[in-house]
Structure formats: structure tokens, C-alpha cells
Amino acid sequence: MTATPDSGLHTALLAATLLAPWLALAVLAFTRATGRALLLPLAPVAALLAALVLPDGTALTAALLPAGLSFGMDATARVFLLPAALVWTLSGWLACQLRPEQARSPLFAALWLLALAGNLALILAQDLLALYAGIALMTFAALGLIVFERTAEALAAGRLYLVMMMLAEVALFVAIAALVTDAGGDTRFDAAATRLPGPVLALLALAFGLKLGALGLHSWLPRAHPVAPVPASAVLSGVMIKAGILGWLRLVQPSADTIGSALPPLLVVLGVAGALYAALRGLACRDPKVLLGWSSVSQMGLLTVLAGLALITGEPAIAAISVLVIHHGLAKAALFLGVGLLGAAAGRRRTGIWIGLWLPALALAGAPATTGVLAKSALDLAVAATGQGAGLTAALHLTGLASALLMLRFLWLTRGTPAPDTAQAPAVGRYPELPWLLLLGAVLLLPWLLFQGAPVMAAAATLSGQAAAALPLAVALPIAVAASRWPGATQRATGLRRYRPSFGFRAKNVPAGRPLAFHLAVWERHLHAWRLIGRAVVLVTLALGAAIGLGLTR
Structure with a gap:
């Protein structure tokens, strides 16, 4: 097809969308603190414009990218790109206003921009390798945002997040490797979606279920998102969590x-x-x-x-x-x-x-x-x-x-x-x-x-x-x-918060007369225990190794 001036502008805007976070990273070290904070809301502006004006079918040509990577705009990408770009832009702007000293931190800005780059890449990805690269980059940059406050709760949540996301990355990598091998090196989504044997489908369900926080795979989510800085929590819970459902739409038909x-x-x-x-x-x-x-x-x-x-x-x-x-x-x-x-x-x-x-x-x-x-x-x-x-x-x-x-x-x-205590409150x-x-x-x-x-x-x-x-x-x-007027509701909630059961299910650990919410909290703490998570990781890793060794995913 002959290129038109409009198609050239569209391709340039698509390239700018993907490159803007990386360009912002490049100039990060050469800007003053005030200018450094402004990079956060400015980096996603090109993505917001692209979501509004780019027609479906806009793509970067193979000559501009490494072999096996392709990015483009289609109806699915637009659905995810528009809210993502809007939330990233406004959250970055609010980060500059709410916690200026934090937004000016080179570490926070770098983590923010890397997570943004990964998020935009996975949304606009048009092949398996680009999708995996975007998910991996976003996942591990988000870890830095989760533990940024360095509190005990943040570090504990970060460890849990890291282990579960590593499991998701291994499962996704094995599934994609099997799909690419079975397709003779073809990394396009439509080629992969037609070849989904049972073991590969199970691996994809595990990987994307962990990313999404599906039941049984969710224990990282309610601990990781609340401990991050407020703007990071907004993009984590509003945008980045959708990577699992996007991957599912791309690969499973x-x-x-x-x-x-x-x-x-x-x-x-x-x-x-x-x-x-x-x-x-x-x-x-x-x-x-x-x-x-x-x-x-x-x-x-x-x-x-x-x-x-x-x-x-x-x-x-x-x-x-x-x-x-x-x-x-x-x-x-x-x-x-x-x-x-x-x-x-x-x-x-x-x-x-x-x-x-x-x-x-x-x-x-x-x-x-x-x-x-x-x-x-x-x-x-x-x-x-x-x-x-x-x-x-x-x-x-x-x-x-x-x-x-x-x-x-x-x-x-x-x-x-x-x-807030006006004497100790940070400047806004x-x-x-x-x-x-x-x-x-x-x-x-x-x-x-x-x-x-x-x-x-x-x-x-x-x-x-x-x-x-x-x-x-x-x-x-x-x-x-009625619940707000129930006698003793506040005391029960306070007691629930203080309670820390042991790692064993024993009748003496469950006081009589506790509400259903209390028993759910006990069960949830068992799901969060390292003993259980560690065993699960070992078992799944062994299963993946056996699947690879026996060729079940081919």
C-alpha cells in the first residue's frame, strides 16, 4: 500500500507513544528537580492523543523494529489505551501536586516511567514477543513502586508480589515458547491463538490469572496495591492490573x-x-x-x-x-x-x-x-x-x-x-x-x-x-x-485487626462468637503465609519442568 502523509503522521505518533517514556528517562538525569517531576504527566500525553486520533490498522513497520516485534493500533488496544493514558497522565500530575518531593525523586520517576513504558508496550503489542516484553517490564518496574515507601508492610507485600509474579512470568514464558515453536517461529497473535493445546491453555490461565488476581491467585493484590504511594496505587489498581485480561483476549479465542x-x-x-x-x-x-x-x-x-x-x-x-x-x-x-x-x-x-x-x-x-x-x-x-x-x-x-x-x-x-497535622504534613x-x-x-x-x-x-x-x-x-x-448501629461493631472490627493467628488450623485459635469476616481473615492469612506460597511455587515449578522435559507443551 502506498503511504500517505496522514499514514506517515500516524506512524510517527505511534512511535512517539512508545518512545516518550524512554526519552523522558534519557533526559531524567539532566533536568532539575522541578523539571523531573513534570516528566511524569508529560510522558503519557502522546499515548492519550494516539488513543483519540489513531485509526485502526496503524502499525510500525518491521524496518523500524527488532525482528519479531510489532506494535499497532486496533480496537482492542484502543479500549485499554484510552483509560490507561488518561489515568497515567492525571495520576502523574497529581503526584507532582500531592507529594512534590516524591515526584522529584530520580528513583521514583525512573520506576514510574519504566512501568509506563511497559504498560504502553503491552497494550500496543501485536505479537507474542512484544506482549511478553511489555508485561515483564511493567511487572518488575511496578515492584519498585510497591516497595518505594520502604515500610515493613511495603517490603513484605513486595516479597509476596515478586514471588507470585515470577511464577506468572515463568508460566507465560513457557507457554509463549511452546506457541512460537509449534507455529514454526511465527509470533503473530492470530497464528498463536489457533494452536492452544490443553497444557498451554492451562499455563496461560495460570499466568494471566496471577496478573489479574483471580480467586486463589489473588493474595498479592490486597497487600501490594495499598502500600504503594497514592498515585502509584491508582495506576496499579486502575490500569496495570488489566494486563491479565488483555493477554487473555489476545491469545485465547x-x-x-x-x-x-x-x-x-x-x-x-x-x-x-x-x-x-x-x-x-x-x-x-x-x-x-x-x-x-x-x-x-x-x-x-x-x-x-x-x-x-x-x-x-x-x-x-x-x-x-x-x-x-x-x-x-x-x-x-x-x-x-x-x-x-x-x-x-x-x-x-x-x-x-x-x-x-x-x-x-x-x-x-x-x-x-x-x-x-x-x-x-x-x-x-x-x-x-x-x-x-x-x-x-x-x-x-x-x-x-x-x-x-x-x-x-x-x-x-x-x-x-x-x-493531617499541619506542623508535620508534607508540602502540597x-x-x-x-x-x-x-x-x-x-x-x-x-x-x-x-x-x-x-x-x-x-x-x-x-x-x-x-x-x-x-x-x-x-x-x-x-x-x-443497621450494621453501623449494631452494638459493639467497632470493637469487633478493632479486635479483628489486632488478631494474628498461628500458621496452623487449630480450634483454640478461633475464638467463639466471631463473625464470618473474622474466619475469612484467618483463612486469608493462611493464604499469605510463606509456607503455603513457597510450597505452591515449588510444586508449580516442578510441574513446568516436567512439562518441558516431557514435551507436553508442544
Whole structure:
């Protein structure tokens, strides 16, 4: 095809999107502290522009890249790139305002830019090698952001994150190596997706399930995300966590083999169980950031459900994934950034921030007139496409109720967040709320604008759709009010936080009369124990070695 001036400009913009974080890294050492902080919000600007104007099919030619790497824009990349670029830009801007001394740190800026570079690369990747390189770079740069505060909690969370992500990287590497070998060196997605034997599919499910935080593979997520600096928490939970579902969409397509297997129902069951379990665990939290971490696990459960449905129905489930990726990415980033602002504000400014938190919280709760209605309608359409989803629909209504209770609990906790000590509070910028307010505007309007004319818009705009969205919140409100007035609720929550069981399941370790949340906390601490995680890593590593040695993945 003959190149046109427009196609040349499009290719240049795509190249600028990928190179901007690396150029920012190159000039990092030659800029002053103030200029160093400005690199954080400026580096993703090209990506934001690319998501808005680049047509599908724009690609970098092979002559510009090392052999085996290709990047380009398509419909899937756009769905992930737009919220990612917006959240990275506004979170970087808020980092300059909320913690200027931190944003000026060369180490923080370098880690931020490396994670951004990996995130953009994996979103725009058009082949297996580019996808793996982007995931690996983002994963290990994110480790530095998680442990950046160097607290005991951050270092412990970082160790857990590192072990589980190493396991994911090994599983993904083996799967990709098997796919490339079986395809005769062809690294294109469409070539790989047609060759997915059972062991390779299992490896991909393990790798992407760990990245996503699916039930049983989630223990790193509620510990790692809350301990990072607030802007890093926003991009971790709002953007980077979606790498698992993006990889799944790229490599796993509906086929007769997957539809006839046990994998789709297994993913659906795990997703529903994860959404409910994480919501119950989050209700026992007293730290808003930890609660938001559990909320992310719950929302990733819904994406796990859609990953299973995508193997059966194809397009309806994929469309629902697109809605949830944008809806959750914007709302969760706004919640994390709002918590950070709330901890640095006082007086009327503090009250205004808390009121602003209601918008993304109600959106995640699925309240009427919010983008949560779009997400709920998309889920309903994906389930309806299966032709036999009555039981699953009821289960998803239950997860909607749990999410509504979780967000009401979050609003209650943030209402009592202590005001900062003005004598010891770090300096903040003059208008730290401005990037957050822009993000709130995106939460309010952007998903509605992006899905105009789509079937999900028609379903969400009906009176019945709005009424169905109001039901979980209407049920959750009286439950939340009753729970807040229950005698001794505060003391039980405080006791739960102090409790540290041993690593053995013994009856004497479980006091009588404890609520369900207490028993869930005991179980979760066992999942976090190094004894269990270490054994799991050894067993899976041995299984991978046996699979390679016996040629089962070929």
C-alpha cells in the first residue's frame, strides 16, 4: 500500500507513544528537580492523543523494529489505551501536586516511567514477543513502586508480589515458547491463538490469572496495591492490573475445543466466588486503601466471569470486557487519588473531596445514572447471549449487592479519616485537586460518550435498566445503616485487626462468637503465609519442568 502523509503522521505518533517514556528517562538525569517531576504527566500525553486520533490498522513497520516485534493500533488496544493514558497522565500530575518531593525523586520517576513504558508496550503489542516484553517490564518496574515507601508492610507485600509474579512470568514464558515453536517461529497473535493445546491453555490461565488476581491467585493484590504511594496505587489498581485480561483476549479465542471443555464454567464459577469472597473480606477492613484493594479483587472476579463467557459467546462478552475495563479503570483510580487527597486536606476542602468520592464509589456500586449501569447492562447482555444464564444472573445480582455494601463501607471509613497535622504534613501544590476533578469528569461522562450507539447503551438507557441498577443499592442502604448501629461493631472490627493467628488450623485459635469476616481473615492469612506460597511455587515449578522435559507443551 502506498503511504500517505496522514499514514506517515500516524506512524510517527505511534512511535512517539512508545518512545516518550524512554526519552523522558534519557533526559531524567539532566533536568532539575522541578523539571523531573513534570516528566511524569508529560510522558503519557502522546499515548492519550494516539488513543483519540489513531485509526485502526496503524502499525510500525518491521524496518523500524527488532525482528519479531510489532506494535499497532486496533480496537482492542484502543479500549485499554484510552483509560490507561488518561489515568497515567492525571495520576502523574497529581503526584507532582500531592507529594512534590516524591515526584522529584530520580528513583521514583525512573520506576514510574519504566512501568509506563511497559504498560504502553503491552497494550500496543501485536505479537507474542512484544506482549511478553511489555508485561515483564511493567511487572518488575511496578515492584519498585510497591516497595518505594520502604515500610515493613511495603517490603513484605513486595516479597509476596515478586514471588507470585515470577511464577506468572515463568508460566507465560513457557507457554509463549511452546506457541512460537509449534507455529514454526511465527509470533503473530492470530497464528498463536489457533494452536492452544490443553497444557498451554492451562499455563496461560495460570499466568494471566496471577496478573489479574483471580480467586486463589489473588493474595498479592490486597497487600501490594495499598502500600504503594497514592498515585502509584491508582495506576496499579486502575490500569496495570488489566494486563491479565488483555493477554487473555489476545491469545485465547472461542473454539470448539474450549467450548466443549470444563474451562469456561470453571472460570465463571471462580469469578463469581472471587467477586463475593473479596467483597466480604473488604467489609472487614478499616483502612480505606486496603478496602479498595479488595474491591479490585472483586471487580477482577467479574472480569474472570467474562473471560469464561468469552470462550462461549465471543463478541458479547468481549464487548462487556471493554465496558468494565474503562469503567473500573477510571473509577478505581479516582477513588485511590481521592483517598490521598483526603489525607492531605482540611476544612471545607476536605469536605468537598469526601463529597466528590461519592461519584466513583456510586459508579462502582452500580447506582442509577452512573457508568455502573453500563457495566451492569454489559454483564447482563453477555450472560443473556449464553441462552441459559438464570442462575448466573442471580449470582451477579448478589455480587452487585456486595459491591454496593463495600462502597458504602468505604464512604463510611473515609468520613472518619483524621485530618493531617499541619506542623508535620508534607508540602502540597497549590491546586492538588485539579487533576482529580478532571478524572471525576471522565468517570461521569467518558464511558457514556465512548459507547454511544452500542447495544449496551440502549439497554442501560431504558427505565427497566435504571430500575434494576437501583435495586442492589436500595437493599444495601438499610443493611449498611443497621450494621453501623449494631452494638459493639467497632470493637469487633478493632479486635479483628489486632488478631494474628498461628500458621496452623487449630480450634483454640478461633475464638467463639466471631463473625464470618473474622474466619475469612484467618483463612486469608493462611493464604499469605510463606509456607503455603513457597510450597505452591515449588510444586508449580516442578510441574513446568516436567512439562518441558516431557514435551507436553508442544
